[in-house]
Amino acid sequence: MTNYKIIFTGPVGAGKTTAISSICDRPPVSTDKIASDMTRAVKKTTTVACDYGTVRLNGGDCLHLYGTPGQERFDFMWDILVSGGIGLVLLLDNTRPNPFQDMDFFLDQFQDFINQTQIAIGVTQMDRKSAPCIDDYHNHLSKQGLTIPIFDVDARKRQDVSLLIKALLFSLDPGLIENND
Amino acid sequence: MDNHTRPVKIAALGMEQRTYSTLQLFFHEHCKDSYVLVEENSADISIIDMDGFQAHRMLEEHKKHYPNQPSILISLSHDKAYDAVYIRKPIMLEALSSALLKAKERLQQPVAKVPAPEVPTVGIAPQLQIVASNPETVTPLLLNNVVHNPHKIARQEKPASKHFNQYRYSANFLTEDADLEHINTKLAENFNPDNPIQIAKFQYQPEQTLQGYFQQAYFTALQKQQNVLLKGVWRPITILHESKQLRVEKNFRHLYALSGMLFDKSNVSITVLDNNVDCEPGLHETVLPAEPFLWKLAMRTSRGRVPANTNFTAPIKLIRWPNFTRTIITPHALRIAALWARQPTSLMDTASYLAVPLQHVFMFYTAAVSLNFVAPVITEENHSTTALPPVKRHRYRKIFQNLLERLRNN
Numbered sequence: 001m002t003n004y005k006i007i008f009t010g011p012v013g014a015g016k017t018t019a020i021s022s023i024c025d026r027p028p029v030s031t032d033k034i035a036s037d038m039t040r041a042v043k044k045t046t047t048v049a050c051d052y053g054t055v056r057l058n059g060g061d062c063l064h065l066y067g068t069p070g071q072e073r074f075d076f077m078w079d080i081l082v083s084g085g086i087g088l089v090l091l092l093d094n095t096r097p098n099p100f101q102d103m104d105f106f107l108d109q110f111q112d113f114i115n116q117t118q119i120a121i122g123v124t125q126m127d128r129k130s131a132p133c134i135d136d137y138h139n140h141l142s143k144q145g146l147t148i149p150i151f152d153v154d155a156r157k158r159q160d161v162s163l164l165i166k167a168l169l170f171s172l173d174p175g176l177i178e179n180n181d
Numbered sequence: 182m183d184n185h186t187r188p189v190k191i192a193a194l195g196m197e198q199r200t201y202s203t204l205q206l207f208f209h210e211h212c213k214d215s216y217v218l219v220e221e222n223s224a225d226i227s228i229i230d231m232d233g234f235q236a237h238r239m240l241e242e243h244k245k246h247y248p249n250q251p252s253i254l255i256s257l258s259h260d261k262a263y264d265a266v267y268i269r270k271p272i273m274l275e276a277l278s279s280a281l282l283k284a285k286e287r288l289q290q291p292v293a294k295v296p297a298p299e300v301p302t303v304g305i306a307p308q309l310q311i312v313a314s315n316p317e318t319v320t321p322l323l324l325n326n327v328v329h330n331p332h333k334i335a336r337q338e339k340p341a342s343k344h345f346n347q348y349r350y351s352a353n354f355l356t357e358d359a360d361l362e363h364i365n366t367k368l369a370e371n372f373n374p375d376n377p378i379q380i381a382k383f384q385y386q387p388e389q390t391l392q393g394y395f396q397q398a399y400f401t402a403l404q405k406q407q408n409v410l411l412k413g414v415w416r417p418i419t420i421l422h423e424s425k426q427l428r429v430e431k432n433f434r435h436l437y438a439l440s441g442m443l444f445d446k447s448n449v450s451i452t453v454l455d456n457n458v459d460c461e462p463g464l465h466e467t468v469l470p471a472e473p474f475l476w477k478l479a480m481r482t483s484r485g486r487v488p489a490n491t492n493f494t495a496p497i498k499l500i501r502w503p504n505f506t507r508t509i510i511t512p513h514a515l516r517i518a519a520l521w522a523r524q525p526t527s528l529m530d531t532a533s534y535l536a537v538p539l540q541h542v543f544m545f546y547t548a549a550v551s552l553n554f555v556a557p558v559i560t561e562e563n564h565s566t567t568a569l570p571p572v573k574r575h576r577y578r579k580i581f582q583n584l585l586e587r588l589r590n591n
Contacts, residue, residue, distance in 0.1 A: 004580055023588075057583040086577060133425060135472075138501040147499055147522045151506040160506045162588045163515075167505065169585060170519035173575035174535065176582060178516060178589075 005064040006165065007082050009110065010091035011102045015124040015155030016067035019091060022158045023165070024053025024065055078109065087168045088119045091155065092137075095129045100140050107146075118171040120164045122153030188217040189285060192224035194243065195233040204228070207277070216281065224250060226284045231256035251287035253280045372539050374493035374529055383543065384489045385482070387551070389443045391415075391436065392475070392482040396551055398451045399427075399471055405453055408460055413449035415439060419460055420471060427474060428460060431467045440481035472552055473508045479551035480511065485540035487528070487547050495557035496525035497546065503554055511548060512541040518549075524572055525558045534572070 008016040055063040066081050082088070090106050092099045103121070107114065123137065132140075137150050149167035153160040170176060191208070193201050201218065208216040221227065221243070229240055231254050240263065243252070252265040261267050266283045268276050373379055387393040391414050402409040402422040411418040415436055419428040429436070454460070462468050487493075499521035505514065516535050520526055528546060532539040549555040575581065 004577065055584070055587060057580065057587055059583065061580055061583060063580075063584055130424065134504045135425065135501075142501070147501065149502040149505075149518070151502075151504055153506055163506055166515055166585065166588060167502070167519070169581045170515045171522065173578050173581055174516050174520035174523060174572055175574055176516065176578060176585060178513065178585060
């Protein structure tokens with residue numbers, strides 16, 4: 001059996017734990033703790049180590065889904081988490097004060113990993129705050145010469161998360177065949 | 182036949198539900214029920230849309246079974262290969278009335294009797310284009326009386342044969358959120374981009390369609406950073422630049438049915454509004470996101486074609502990914518987008534490299550180019566087709582394939 005992994009990252013409250021839960025086989029193992037600092041203003045618990053879920057594949061292979069802790073102070077975990085990863089899913093919370101700053105931060109932090117693999121970005125909470133819109137994200141990225149799949153995502157919806165992963169996979173290998181076409 | 186005692190029975194073949202219902206209303210309101218729509222095996226006259234994918238086969242079948250039944254053939258082309266009354270699209274009321282009279286005259290002529298078979302044949306329904314130089318002339322027929330729920334009507338009807346089921350399915354796909362995968366992709370199998378006749382067949386002029394006018398109004402709003410009012414293609418449509426939305430009547434779905442119509446530009450106006458003008462939606466209005474609306478409209482209008490002057494051999498690059506979670510995903514769209522993001526590739530090479538039908542590439546391109554999500558990379562070298570360096574197969578392709586399958590099953 002071979003193991004592969006996709007990394008979910010993003011700021012606190014962006015929906016990483018929810019997104020992993022929506023597509024993995026079983027409820028993910030979560031290392032959420034009661035938040036005791038500024039994070040508490042956003043949500044009651046936060047992930048301090050990582051979220052972890054699996055998707056069993058044909059042939060006995062297994063895909064591991066890892067969510068990074070949302071708090072920057074735990075960034076020492078990230079290198080360990082991304083090691084051997086096949087791609088990155090970045091989730092951004094549109095209600096945060098400066099989601100572009102968040103995006104730039106994570107793109108910068110994971111730059112080496114992204115260069116070796118690919119990235120897909122999901123923007124959550126757009127139903128609560130519609131600005132900036134997806135177009136604004138693209139405009140921001142285009143200034144850096146980047147063309148990245150960015151979708152409006154509801155992390156609770158399997159279909160949305162699934163589409164993000166598909167975009168990631170096709171970005172890695174456009175020659176893949178989609179059997180439902 | 183005695184016209185005073187019973188209405189003339191008409192079979193409408195190869196038509197989608199909305200067109201069928203429009204004809205029904207036309208016969209009722211404009212012809213005072215002197216015509217009535219019936220099944221093929223009990224009809225006096227048939228009206229057949231010849232622009233469908235299997236229209237010619239359907240007509241041959243029909244003629245074989247009902248050789249004496251006068252036919253009215255409607256088509257975009259000038260081709261008059263059959264002994265029938267022809268109406269060229271766009272269908273004008275006068276032309277339809279006149280054709281019905283001609284067919285009635287033929288009906289009254291003595292003919293040799295040939296027994297009709299028991300099982301009638303109905304083919305796949307294409308989308309009927311009802312085009313008017315002046316939109317006002319079609320408003321009473323097409324807009325005020327369209328079917329509000331084609332699914333509901335289809336359920337009320339009793340299918341006459343397995344072919345009728347096929348027709349109903351086709352009607353649904355053309356009138357609701359379309360599964361446009363059913364566009365006949367075989368048509369472009371031997372497409373040659375150097376053949377002007379074939380090029381003409383797969384190109385269309387969006388300028389005078391709703392798509393063209395909406396596109397113009399939308400980009401005017403974005404460029405000027407002001408709201409814009411589009412009038413003359415249906416009810417007024419207001420484009421709200423800040424939220425990238427449109428304000429339109431709640432029954433906006435009728436707009437998609439107008440995608441095939443041409444509107445005279447002298448009847449259409451695009452007005453830049455003062456930003457102080459109140460654009461709150463009224464009681465009978467709603468607000469929609471503009472991008473998915475234009476995306477869908479372009480898909481409907483193109484029906485697997487590309488805008489005129491499209492360069493089939495220039496590499497296409499992806500400028501930005503469509504927001505696929507909130508727009509219709511055309512067949513193979515993710516793969517095409519990923520390829521163009523990674524390596525600009527011509528329409529022809531894309532179909533070849535990804536081994537997908539060319540019309541699926543056309544469909545994605547047309548929708549994407551309407552929103553400026555893609556653009557050709559024009560250089561002196563790519564005026565002719567160049568060999569495409571293949572995108573490297575990923576070492577984990579097998580596992581990715583497995584994962585895709587798993588996601589699909591989920």
